[in-house]
Amino acid sequence: MTLDVTLTARSGAARAGTVATARGAYRIPAFMPVGTRGAVKSLDAADLDTLAPELVLANTYHLLLRPGAEVVAALGGIHRFTGWGGHTLTDSGGYQVHSLRPSVDDGGVTFVSVYDGRSVRLTPERAVEVQGLIGADIQMVLDVCTTLPASTETIRLAVDRTASWAQRAAVRHAAIEARPEGQALFGIVQGGTDPVLRKESAERTVAIGFDGYAIGGLSVGETREVMLETVAATVPLLPEDRPRYLMGVGDPVGLVEAIALGVDQFDCVGPTRMARHGSVLTTHGRLVVRNAVHRTDDGPLDTDCPCATCARYSRGYLRHLLTVHEPTAWRLLSVHNLTYTIDLVRGAGRAIAEGCFEHYRQGVRSVWGA
């Protein structure tokens, strides 16, 4: 089985260590930047070399539509396609069940393409096949992610379909040959914020047996407190020796609190999306660099930041580029916000190893608010 977890340190439920893969290993805890269409928005592979995230996420739904999974395969798979040789994970398209509201039935999902209005069918089996062609190191099962709040009936139906689809995905994944040797598959736990349904979903997913487990269906409308309660109720139901992935969370407090609960990896578009809007993450909290107060501010975004943007550019220059909509600003601020977020999570791992994670967590909370 791939993705064996080797823990090197613990602090309560929080864990630090490595996850073995066919490509090598990645360190946990880890934050994964989102490269939806095969690039982290405005960045290239050389930028990723510098940022050096443990993994990068790409999106199956989008790559299936443009350029098509067969095209990615013809161009050598996601690593050669994007020019980045690090660990890559493809989301299944399940999140688009939440964000695009397609028609869902027991067999699968029917989307309308955002590109040309064409109808696109995704089944659990097809999601496995498509992700096999894309060729990331880790693929995700197709699941049903509901927007919250939702009725118990809606969540129960999502849990049932997610469990049934997970079984079908596992069977297909074991059978297909058109995928990289050792490509891992994660199951996804659903169940809204209902502890009973979460427990049932976790047990049914673990019973099938996956290389890793994701907690899906959160950060979709509920409060952070309720989200963390749900994570706290779910993590103990997942196997110790498998990585645990909380989908869609990337705010500083959400990250350290979920790490405290035993989560290993995360993805979120937040850091790059905020960057493009001029909202900057710093060791002193949020900085709105668009604000007029930074017009002639010649200091860096964050004096404590090691990124290339902080080494070279002033707040005043970055504010100017944002104001006149220069794409250069999006990239420079994305590099900064990703550096902050990747380092925050990596710093949590270091704090766990050094026995000071509680202190680290309180430090993050004191900057970013309870």
Next chain:
Amino acid sequence: MTLDVTLTARSGAARAGTVATARGAYRIPAFMPVGTRGAVKSLDAADLDTLAPELVLANTYHLLLRPGAEVVAALGGIHRFTGWGGHTLTDSGGYQVHSLRPSVDDGGVTFVSVYDGRSVRLTPERAVEVQGLIGADIQMVLDVCTTLPASTETIRLAVDRTASWAQRAAVRHAAIEARPEGQALFGIVQGGTDPVLRKESAERTVAIGFDGYAIGGLSVGETREVMLETVAATVPLLPEDRPRYLMGVGDPVGLVEAIALGVDQFDCVGPTRMARHGSVLTTHGRLVVRNAVHRTDDGPLDTDCPCATCARYSRGYLRHLLTVHEPTAWRLLSVHNLTYTIDLVRGAGRAIAEGCFEHYRQGVRSVWGA
């Protein structure tokens, strides 16, 4: 006097050498990428380090409006502002007389701001002062650039105003203290495509005496043939020991033909604008990487290109990024097109030095058409 030209080689009228500046020296012939608002669109200063152009152009009209010349000055001037320490030249705003059609009178130009509709007055004196604050290595006089075709009366008026403004600019430039030590000033020759008016404009401009001379008012609607005839008639009227700058030309044939006529430096938004539209300059001619034929093409844009984009990315991947409007594509293709254009002009200089410029010029013409 700054900007003394030292020629190291000649081939007919074509010249290769260096231009001395307060910052050091730049090599000619030289192509200047356009960084209108303080950044070459989608690139940052680290990209410029790699491209290593001899000079970069910024635009006075745009920087005057956003963020304001005083803001650039407060942030340390254009070099510290942009983070790029190489040679910089500011255009005066005269080109915007052509592109934005402001109201022009004997005293100066009144623009409507493209940002907020505010009325903005630029006089020859104010253009010198603003460029002094911005602090580039070279500033340009405010001139009157007419769209072609134009009546003889229109062109004569433009020549008269350009000459009168050049005199006023030279006086102001000599007097002001709020500019970098050794900041150079170029005069601009106008006159449309009328040889008599060009001659008059050149003589009146040279009589005033500038650090360098630009040929303006071309590449604004006339054919390349007529443009080159006009350049051929103008260059011999300019002093040998001063750099000659043909404004707004950046296509391969235009560049080598103008170099053959004795022009030393150029600027053009073409290479970066074409890049953003997926039009790629290669040693084999134009490549439209958007075309469907490149869908699964895993070769580089140009096998003979040394740029970072060609070293790492396939045509298929770049086509995909363009198709889905990822800003990453604009940057990667801009890096390529600028590498091509900078190298083309630098290659011309090398060919002049090696005594094979005629061969080089014919090679470029055979690829790009007569």
